[in-house]
Amino acid sequence: MDQDYSKTNQKSRARAQSGTETTNAQVIEINDGQSATINSARSRAGAGIEINKVLRNTYMLLSMTLLFSGLTASISMALNMPPMTYLISVIGGMVIAMFVLPRFANSPAGIGIVFLVTGLLGFGLGPMLSMYASLPNGGNIIMLALGGTGVIFMGLSAYVLATRKDFSFLGGFLMVGFLLVLVAAVANIFLQMPVMSLMISSVVILIMSGFILYDTSRIIHGGETNYILATIGLYMTIFNIFISLLQLLGIMGGDD
Amino acid sequence: MDWMQIVAALALIMFIIILFPRARYMLENSPKGSSSDWMSFLIPVIAIILFVMLLIQLV
Numbered sequence: 001m002d003q004d005y006s007k008t009n010q011k012s013r014a015r016a017q018s019g020t021e022t023t024n025a026q027v028i029e030i031n032d033g034q035s036a037t038i039n040s041a042r043s044r045a046g047a048g049i050e051i052n053k054v055l056r057n058t059y060m061l062l063s064m065t066l067l068f069s070g071l072t073a074s075i076s077m078a079l080n081m082p083p084m085t086y087l088i089s090v091i092g093g094m095v096i097a098m099f100v101l102p103r104f105a106n107s108p109a110g111i112g113i114v115f116l117v118t119g120l121l122g123f124g125l126g127p128m129l130s131m132y133a134s135l136p137n138g139g140n141i142i143m144l145a146l147g148g149t150g151v152i153f154m155g156l157s158a159y160v161l162a163t164r165k166d167f168s169f170l171g172g173f174l175m176v177g178f179l180l181v182l183v184a185a186v187a188n189i190f191l192q193m194p195v196m197s198l199m200i201s202s203v204v205i206l207i208m209s210g211f212i213l214y215d216t217s218r219i220i221h222g223g224e225t226n227y228i229l230a231t232i233g234l235y236m237t238i239f240n241i242f243i244s245l246l247q248l249l250g251i252m253g254g255d256d
Numbered sequence: 257m258d259w260m261q262i263v264a265a266l267a268l269i270m271f272i273i274i275l276f277p278r279a280r281y282m283l284e285n286s287p288k289g290s291s292s293d294w295m296s297f298l299i300p301v302i303a304i305i306l307f308v309m310l311l312i313q314l315v
Contacts, residue, residue: 087260091267098274141315148311155307156300165296169289175279182272189265202308209304213297248308253315 055219057227061114062234068115069122069239076126083131089124093117097232110228118235125243132246137253145245153238156209160216167210167217174210181207198251201244208237208244 076085097117104110132138160167181203188196215233218224224233289297 084260087264087267091263094267094271137315144311144314148307151307152304155303159300163296165293167293167297169287169293170297172279172283172286175275175282179272179275179279182268182275186265186268186272189261189268205308206301206304209301210297213300245308245311249311249315252312 050225051220051222054225054227054230058219058230058234061111061227061231062238065114065118065231065235066238069118069125072119072122073125073129076123077130077133079126080130081123081126083127085127086124089120093120093124096120097236101232102229105226105228114228114232114235117232121235121239128243128246132250135250135253141246141249141253145242145249148245148249149238149242152205152209152241153212153234156212157216160213161220164220165217166221167213168221168223170210170214174207174214177203177207177210194251197247201248201251204244205241205248208240211237 096113101110101113101117104113129142132142135141181200184196184200184203188200212234215224215230215237219230224230
């Protein structure tokens with residue numbers, strides 16, 4: 001009886017052990033599935049952290065370059081630079097941004113080049129700001145353009161970050177729109193029509209607003225992983241919005 | 257017409273020539289947006305138009 005009992009016990013223990021082995025095998029299989037899920041979640045989290053890092057670095061560099069531009073614009077105003085400074089600085093800044101910066105975008109030298117470009121563009125703004133400041137309502141126009149640019153940029157950035165919407169479909173539309181505006185701007189150099197200037201400034205504000213949506217969306221969806229290039233893209237949109245808003249408010253304020 | 261206007265026109269024409277291939281590439285390769293995508297673009301655009309009109313009123 002005792003022997004029978006012990007045999008039964010041994011059998012049941014063996015069954016239990018084999019059951020345990022089966023359960024262990026299942027656990028291992030489940031663990032394999034879980035580890036795959038965990039690995040996938042980790043890689044997603046890693047990508048998310050990387051995107052947040054790009055976004056944070058972009059906004060940090062952007063704020064520093066904007067402050068630096070403000071400083072160079074103040075220096076340019078203090079030195080009372082001639083109007084041609086704007087043209088030379090913008091052409092110089094654009095040429096460096098288009099041809100030199102992409103070569104150094106992955107090296108620390110790229111940060112220096114971003115400051116060179118933004119400093120140059122800020123320095124070019126000096127004569128224009130001096131001209132507006134000399135108007136009876138000039139100080140108000142400059143402050144409104146500055147505040148308006150800040151509100152537009154922050155509002156659109158917050159919109160993209162809150163909705164997480166992908167605006168990559170806007171790329172072709174915005175580039176073609178921008179080219180058409182450049183063609184209109186060339187025509188207006190010869191035509192000198194104030195109404196056309198007004199229209200160009202208005203359309204530039206809308207197109208640059210579209211570029212803020214497009215660029216920010218590219219950063220948060222991993223389309224732009226280089227914060228130096230992301231910064232210069234966003235800086236150019238802010239610069240263009242500020243200039244266009246200044247012209248628009250200047251024309252509507254009766255300076256033309 | 258002074259030299260600054262000529263230089264500005266030449267610079268703009270240069271930018272158009274440089275940007276044209278990129279614009280064509282982006283136009284051909286951009287994903288197509290649905291009507292809801294375009295609506296999500298139009299909403300902030302309308303908000304900006306209204307905001308700029310408000311700024312003009314404040315001048």
